[in-house]
Every structure is written in structure tokens, then in C-alpha cells.
Amino acid sequence: MKKRVLFxxxxxTIIVEPPVTKQIDSLDKLEFIPYxxxxxxxxxxxxxxxxxxxxxxxxxxxxxxxxxxxWPAQNAMLTTLRNEGVVFSDILIDRSFPEENQPTRxxxxxxxxxxxxxxxxxxxxxxxxxxxxxxQLAKNLGCKAILIxxxxxxxxxxxxxSWKEIEAFVYAQTRYAExxxxxxxxxxxCKLGLYGTGTxxxxxxxxxxxxxxxxxxxxxxxxLTISATGDLYVDEHHLIEDVGIVLGETISRALKDRSSIGxxxxxxxxxxxxxxxxxxxxxxxxxxxxATFHRExxxxxxxxxxKHFFKSLSESLRCALHISVEGENEHHxxxxxxxxxxxxxxxxVARVRDQGIPxxxxxx
Numbered sequence: 394m395k396k397r398v399l400f401x402x403x404x405x406t407i408i409v410e411p412p413v414t415k416q417i418d419s420l421d422k423l424e425f426i427p428y429x430x431x432x433x434x435x436x437x438x439x440x441x442x443x444x445x446x447x448x449x450x451x452x453x454x455x456x457x458x459x460x461x462x463x464w465p466a467q468n469a470m471l472t473t474l475r476n477e478g479v480v481f482s483d484i485l486i487d488r489s490f491p492e493e494n495q496p497t498r499x500x501x502x503x504x505x506x507x508x509x510x511x512x513x514x515x516x517x518x519x520x521x522x523x524x525x526x527x528x529q530l531a532k533n534l535g536c537k538a539i540l541i542x543x544x545x546x547x548x549x550x551x552x553x554x555s556w557k558e559i560e561a562f563v564y565a566q567t568r569y570a571e572x573x574x575x576x577x578x579x580x581x582x583c584k585l586g587l588y589g590t591g592t593x594x595x596x597x598x599x600x601x602x603x604x605x606x607x608x609x610x611x612x613x614x615x616x617l618t619i620s621a622t623g624d625l626y627v628d629e630h631h632l633i634e635d636v637g638i639v640l641g642e643t644i645s646r647a648l649k650d651r652s653s654i655g656x657x658x659x660x661x662x663x664x665x666x667x668x669x670x671x672x673x674x675x676x677x678x679x680x681x682x683x684a685t686f687h688r689e690x691x692x693x694x695x696x697x698x699x700k701h702f703f704k705s706l707s708e709s710l711r712c713a714l715h716i717s718v719e720g721e722n723e724h725h726x727x728x729x730x731x732x733x734x735x736x737x738x739x740x741x742v743a744r745v746r747d748q749g750i751p752x753x754x755x756x757x
Contacts, residue, residue, distance in 0.1 A: 395514035396443055399436070399563070400505070400530070402522030403448040406541055407433070408470055410523075415451075418462035423469055426541075432560035434477040441567040442518070445508075446484045447530070449499050453488040500529035509534065517566065519550075521559065539563075564588070564744065570646035574639050578631040579623035583643040587742050589616030597621040597636060599629060601692025605731040606636070612735030613742075629695055637702040641709030648742065651676070658740025663729035666720025670730070670737040673713040680707045683717035684730065691727055699727060703734065712741075 404410040408417060409424040417423060437444060452458045471481075485504040489495040496503035508515065520531035523541040528548040531538035539559055540549040551562050565588035573582040593610035595603045597619065610617035619640065623632035648654065651674060660669045680703065686696035707714035716734070720726040 396512060397441065397514050398445055398508060398518040398536075399442045400445050400447045400508075400518070400520045400534070400536070402499075402520075402524070402527050403446055403470075405523035406521060406527075407446075407474075408466075416458055416462075417466045418458065420465050420469060423466045425470075425473070426556060428556040428560075430474060430477055430479070432556040433474060433479045435560055436563050437479045439564070439567055442563070443482045444479065446481050446486075447499060447504065447520075448485070449487050449489075449526075451488075451490050453486065455488075500526045500533055502530070502533050505534060517569075519563070519566075561588075561744070568647045568649070568742075570643050572639055572643040572646060574635065574642075576631075576635065578627075579621065579635040581619070581621040581623075581635055581639045583620075583639045584616075584618040585640075585643045585647050586616035587614075587644070587647045588744065589614060591615065593617045593619075595619050597632060598623070598625055599632070599693050601694045602629075602633060602636075604692075605694075605727060606640075608728060609731045609735040609738075612732045613738040615735075615738075629693070629698060630701070633694070633698045633702050634705050637705030638709045641706040641711075644738070644742075645710050648674070653745050655740050655743040655745055658743075659733050659737040661729055661733035661736055663720070663725045663732065664722065666718060666722060666725040666729040668716070668718040668726070668729035668733035670733040671713075671715040672734075672737040672741050674710070674741045675713055676711050677713065678708045678711050679713040680704045681715040683715075684726065686723055686726065688723045691723055696723065696727070699730065703730075 401407065404417060407426060407429050409426060411417065411422055436442065450458065450463065453463055454460050487495065487498045487504060489498050495501065502509065515534055515536045518536040519539050520527050520534065520536060521539045528538040528540055528546055532548065538549040539562065540546045540552045541554060542552055543554055545552045551559065553559060565586065568587040569585065571584045591611035591614050593607045595606045597603055606619060619636060621632055621636050623635065625632060654674065656674050658672050682700045688696055690696065703714060703716060716730060718726045718730050720729065
């Protein structure tokens with residue numbers, strides 16, 4: 394798997410930048426941005442990203458900014474972070490002045506060529522900084538920018554003044570998975586971000602099934618893409634079953650060790666219909682279905698396949714899933730179930746900060 398990197402600015406990002414001199418040239422000027430230490434420690438603990446400092450220090454080593462003024466504060470910052478588990482794999486400092494236009498000075502990439510190889514996944518890496526040059530550096534590297542600023546920037550995927558918000562955003566990027574499965578009967582690809590905006594792109598060849606999967610993904614808060622083809626000339630069985638298998642496996646992969654999640658989760662009405670879903674992302678599969686449909690088909694989907702889909706999903710996700718529904722309108726009943734499963738998943742995968750594995754066993 395390719396490595397991912399957080400390229401992190403120093404002044405104005407990790408530590409406060411003095412408003413006049415713009416130089417941290419003494420220990421009494423060393424002040425951390427609020428929550429930078431705890432948020433970086435939480436990010437580092439997950440070991441999903443390499444951490445690299447990339448900083449412009451105008452004229453470092455010249456009379457205007459002697460080395461002896463720089464290193465005490467720099468070393469104190471690094472020691473404080475290291476004591477909290479934050480270790481940088483590289484510290485890159487450009488010493489030139491802006492007017493020199495050196496290729497090593499941000500937003501130039503001259504110091505970063507070792508990361509511009511097939512070894513690194515720059516498309517899913519980030520630059521975190523407080524200036525437009527950091528946004529431009531991200532563009533030049535082919536990665537994304539997180540900007541610490543009060544006003545939104547169209548070139549950044551996140552603009553915020555809160556390290557807690559940065560931490561939550563970066564954490565969300567670690568709970569992402571892709572999975573593809575091809576058999577003689579079906580070919581299915583799934584991409585899933587657990588902590589998304591509910592944006593779904595679904596194409597299975599079955600219109601009503603697409604509609605239901607869109608509802609599930611939207612209510613779960615997933616960013617979900619499913620592309621599926623199969624032997625629909627035979628019937629719908631293989632395709633629906635295999636989508637359940639692939640979706641469950643993709644969620645499981647995105648959860649990784651299943652740490653820091655709510656684990657449990659939902660009752661949801663849909664007009665006259667009432668669905669109840671209980672889920673336990675326990676690492677053990679069990680499935681209980683208490684739903685009766687009185688129509689053979691809803692749209693282009695046999696109603697008997699709803700049970701089979703969710704059974705396949707529970708087995709591949711390795712969760713206990715209990716589903717029941719009451720109502721009069723068959724469409725509403727189906728819609729209530731898919732929405733309710735989405736909401737149950739949303740609760741079950743919701744992040745619980747620094748909880749660890751939510752089990753007395755220590756493993757799920």
C-alpha cells in the first residue's frame with residue numbers, strides 16, 4: 394500500500410507566529426496553537442500518515458536570523474511533541490528569502506522530490522498550513538490542502554481555525570476503503586468513506602435497488618460509490634446478494650480494527666410504516682428478520698431479496714443485525730428498512746474519540 398503524508402507548516406500552524414517579527418527566535422515566544430499538541434498526538438497514534446514539517450524560515454543562518462536564536466525554540470517544540478508521541482519522519486526547512494525565488498521555498502516543491510514518486514499516495518495526502526502558499530504547495534504536489542484561516546479558501550478541502558476540526562477531518566480520511574469482487578456471475582466495485590456527506594453514486598442495473606442503496610448510504614452519512622454488473626438475464630438474485638457481500642466487506646475494511654466507534658445503534662418511521670433496526674458491530678455475524686411483504690416485486694426488485702441482501706451484508710460485515718418492520722404500504726416498508734439500517738450504521742460507526750476497542754475483550 395502506498396504511503397500517505399501530512400505536510401505540516403510550522404509557524405501559524407503548530408506554533409503561534411509573532412505578528413510583527415514573524416520569527417520565533419527565543420523560548421519566550423514559543424506558544425502552541427490551541428489543541429495542536431493533542432490533535433497531532435491523536436493523528437500520530439493511528440499511524441495512517443507520515444508527518445513531515447515543511448517550513449520557510451526567511452534568512453535562517455544569516456545575521457537577520459542567527460542559528461543560535463532558532464534552535465532552542467525549535468528543539469523545545471519537537472521535544473514537547475515527541476513526549477506526546479508526535480514524531481516527524483522529516484523536517485524540511487528552507488532558509489532563503491522570498492525575493493530569491495528558490496525552488497526549495499514553498500510553494501516550490503524542491504525539498505519534496507523524494508515524496509513525488511510511486512511510493513507515495515499524494516492524491517490522498519494533505520498539506521496543513523495557514524497561508525495561500527500552503528494551498529499552492531498542495532496543488533503543486535498533487536495533494537489536498539487544509540487551511541488554518543478564518544475565511545474559506547476555494548483551493549482548500551477544509552478551512553478552519555480549529556485543530557479539533559482538522560483532527561476529525563483527518564481521522565475521517567483514515568476510515569476509507571475500496572473493494573472489488575468478480576465472479577463468473579457478477580462484477581462489483583465499491584468505494585466507501587465512513588464519515589462523509591451522504592453523497593452516493595449507485596449503478597446496479599436495478600432502479601429500485603439503486604434507490605434503496607442511495608437511501609442507506611445517505612442516512613449512514615457515507616460517501617458511497619457502487620458499480621455492479623451481473624447476470625440479470627438469469628434473475629436478480631446473484632447481483633443483489635453479491636452487492637450485500639461487497640458492501641459489508643468494504644465497511645469492514647474501512648473500520649479497520651473497529652476502534653473508537655459507537656458499536657451499537659435505531660427506530661425510524663416512514664409515514665405509516667415503522668422499521669426497527671438493532672446492530673452490533675461485534676465481529677460476529679447473526680441475522681434476525683421479522684418482515685413480511687405482500688407484493689412479489691417492488692419496481693424491478695423481488696421483495697424476497699431484501700432479506701437475502703441484509704443477511705449477506707451482516708455476514709460479510711460480521712455484525713449482529715436485527716430488522717423488523719410494520720406497515721401497509723410495501724414501498725414505505727422497504728424504504729423504512731433501508732433508511733433505518735443506514736441510521737443504525739451511522740450510530741454504530743460514529744467516532745468515539747480515544748475510546749479504543751469498544752469491548753471488554755479488547756478485540757472485535
